[in-house]
Amino acid sequence: MAGQSSDPQPAELFEYMLLEKDPDHYRTVFSGPSQISPWIDPSVLSLKHRIGRGPFGDVWIATHHQRTEDYDRYHEVAVKMLHPVKDDQLQVFSARFDEIFGKCQGLGSVCFLHGISTQNGRICIAMKFYEGSIGDKMARHKGGRLPLSDVLRYGADLARGVLDLHSRGILILNLKPCNFLLDDHDHAVLGDFGIPSLLFGLSLPNPDLIQRLGTANYMAPEQWQPGIRGPISYETDSWGFACSILEMFSGIQPWRGKSPDEIYQLVVLKKEKPIFPYNLPPEVKNVLSGCFEYDFRDRPLMTDILHAFESAKDVDYDNAGWNSSEHLMAERPTQPSCTNWSLFKDKLQVGDKVRSRKLKNSCTPETMEIPDGTIVGLEKDGECDGYILVRVHGRHDPLKVRSSTVERVTYGFAAGDWVRLREEDKKRSQVGILHSIDRNGTVHVGLIGMDTLWKGEYADLQMAEAYCVGQFVMLRTNISSPRFEWQRKRGGGFATGRISQILPNGCLVVKFPGKFNLGEVCSCLADPSEVEAVSFDKCEGIVKKYEHLEDFHWAVRPLFIAIGFFTAMKLGIFVGKGIARPRSRKVASVSDQSGDHQKFQQQEVQNSASAAWLPPPVANMLFGDGSAPSV
């Protein structure tokens, strides 16, 4: 359709109320400071017809009229028309778009961006028009599945595209087959360049639009509430990528037929993973199963994914019987994944200070073989878990250990340490988890209240108290209104809970084994800077110790009540017998002399003696008002 002329699209074609805005207003906003201005005059863009509608807006086919001294031509373009954004948010949006536009220039595996414009008050992103997407191609195939060779080839193309964007600091967050476009050479190209993060946090005038940082079916656990269960990071895209590859291979969309709320329950709260076809090539299966680790630090990076696809794509699996999608079986990836990717992310160098690796989120005390050492040799360069030589103080010969068994310590910090920021900021927690420290001292920290990793210098940090799974915690006494709602005891005071999970930003998932709600153990989230550890030894006094015991399990209280009642009953019987014995013996001696009538009287006396320790109503119930039981 290139080369066609067309009149501006009449407003009646839109199915919704249009905001009438002066295009000059947008022009001023968008022709910002970037060198190549992305701004396209609305008069040269003419919408033809809509080809799709997604959670972030609609896609239209349009024509772009370009006129210079040398030529005058029309291009067919695809236009992503976003949901309306409030006027006061346009500056923020424009700054974000400018940055992305600049960074996307010249990337072969990312959809070509023409620029930005407006039509009828809505922001329009003009892109190169591609003939179709992988989603469209899947729809044409039997069962919606693509041949394995195609999946591997497209997978490698896409991983390259994602890596290109990641290397420029852009997270895509919306990887899915409909957003993978196909060029004239049947190469896959990324059709989204991070639109969710362009819009995230901006208030939209339409209150019905729920703002998510992606498309529910493809969203990683941390993507749902990045400030609380985050942060989002490059490995967030590994999850979406793996979902898309599984869908291409199996023809089944992850969590098909489930509502976003149901998906949230499954992925975020129940930690479920999408169905996983197991007849994938081993290296691809290995890397993809790692992509579904709950904690994004344990997922592979896009370089690892690209490596796996590159090495698998040239094998002729279609003829080797791998492509048996007719007999496709499914499984959920087993835990833990084949490889713990977090162990290999930091590439060690000679001269690095290292120590034995600490177990993540564990309270078990460890014996450190290497409390403090220096790498003096790397046995095999490039190997995933090669041997290294570590010089340890006090030992003559260097130790030869696997690189995965140690962690780098720079300026006294190692990835995984609990750290406290020296500067206070109400919006974020002051305590979090160190994700990385560069050799120059730049640090990245996961903190509650931050959607992405906090970046700073090691001098901004100090070591903080570490928390671990299984530890008991309670709110610090000086915290009256905690960041997250905390469970209360019967008396109204704050209860003590047990850490059941630690999220990558240090957010604690705390369970209250002593408290139940609708048959489920009560739980809440906690800011690590607001809690302190509680232990049996630290509880002062018998009452506090008992209260702490109650926190272990809901059954402790009924058990104690039952034991108390039983002990009291035994004691009562014992005391009762002690009191009754001399009297009954006396009566018995009389009975021996006076026959049956006196035997009855003796029985009555014994009953009264036994019942003396019972409260009057219970005694009456058992024995009546002074008379013998009827049976």
Ligand SMILES: Nc1ncnc2c1ncn2[C@@H]1O[C@H](COP(=O)(O)OP(=O)(O)OP(=O)(O)O)[C@@H](O)[C@H]1O
């Ligand atoms: N540049 C393009 N060229 C050709 N077709 C495109 C282009 N961009 C998107 N499309 C197609 O338009 C359709 C709708 O795209 P859209 O991006 O609105 O939907 P979505 O991917 O489901 O949602 P979203 O991206 O908002 O999450 C898809 O089938 C997609 O393949």
